[in-house]
Amino acid sequence: MSRSQAIDSVSQAFEQGAFLSILNESVTYRTESQEPGQLLELYRYLREYVTPRVEKLGFMVAIYDNPVDGRGPLMIATRIEDPDLPTVLSYGHGDVIRGYDAQWREGLSPWRVTVEDDRWYGRGTADNKGQHLINLLALEHVIQARKGKLGYNVKLLLEMCEEDGSAGLREFCQEKRQALAADVFIASDGPRLAAARPTLFLGSRGAFNFELSVNLRDGAHHSGNWGGLLRNPGIVLANAIACLVDQNGQIQVPGLKPRTLPDPVRRALADIEVGNGPGDPDIDPEWGEPGLTPSERVFGWNTLDVLAFKTGNPEAPAHAIPGHAKAHCHIRFTVDSDYTTFIEMIRNHLDAHGFQDVDVCQTRMEVMHATRLDPDNPWVRWAxxxxxxxxxxxxxxxxxxxxxxxxxxxxxxxxxxTLWVPHSYPACSQHAPNEHLLGSVVRESLQIMAGLFWDLGEAGPALVGERSQ
Structure with missing residues (x-):
């Protein structure tokens, strides 16, 4: 068979409902990794659902407990044709965010796939069951088209704790480095730039979470008796935040910004338009770092955002000056930044502007590190x-x-x-009620991955050789 025949084959399978059936079965597993009571369900997904599917494709499967006690398991599935051939590592996660069953629109359930026109609703359809299942079905049809010989080896890593911070993933991969050794990483997660535009991304911004707090006194005091005499922690904290990031969202602390916007990144983003898709919010054109395009601000620069702010009792306000205020903030940062200096930079900036009473600390949430493959890399041109x-x-x-x-x-x-080929789109409602995939994107994504897996058999040896030079 030819490349076009492999693509036609997986397209026909889609039209006949094969992928919809696969997806619906996967969604019935309530793999909510943030719920401790669902740990057995996380194991069931790997053992009962994934294992038979990949064993049918010639994979050897091993399931491991998470290095962090009580967290979701991990799977390594390997399909080795010849140790001397190139090896691709792929990845996905079978756990999902909480279902929030009662919040879904009438007629929808997070635990079954409901098709309404082009939208396929269900928890995990977009994040990430649908995405790694697209890749597996495409790989299956390429294996069939090549009569069982891909011309390269495949390793698959599935984790069941991504929605709980990927706890244990780093330790696991350090321990299993040899078992996971490969030449290139190809996987799918996140959204396309827009539903109609196939997308390739090469890494991700990092995420660094921190808290600001003001603790001036125990208890609250009547505002009529003490207003104008006692410092208000909410006002102090609001001004401290404004000292870090101004009213237009521009970071005011030089050490919290990237050192540079590299020319290859600027060139790659030159034709990228953000927003204007169905369900997308309107962009605020004056928000963020001046002098940058919208795509440069979200893909090539750092942002500081307030995620939550509390002082007093918002649910039942009283005429009293509170004693405490707290804000949870985070910084999305690029690979050009050193997150280990962020707390020091914030502390020094606050002190220099008279906010010594504002405490700053990194939260217990694990730092997501920033990465970026060079856009000029040969693997990028090939993909x-x-x-x-x-x-x-x-x-x-x-x-x-x-x-x-x-x-x-x-x-x-x-x-x-690292090459990521996402199969979702920005308005998919991942992490929210009414999560969904678009059937039209599924069909095109199956074709894309069939073509990519076919082409890897043709170009893989040369690309591996070019990387080793």
């Missing part, structure tokens, strides 16, 4: 060519995702060039 050949569209190239993924584990711990 872009493959996507364009399959779709007859110019793919969007994002040097890194605006959000955060545990890509540093693959890029830094395992030392791999």
């Amino acid at each position: 872009l060519k493959s996507l364009a050949r399959t779709t007859n569209k110019k793919p969007a190239l994002l040097p890194n995702l605006g959000g955060s993924l545990p890509n540093d584990v693959f890029a830094d711990v395992l030392g791999l060039p």
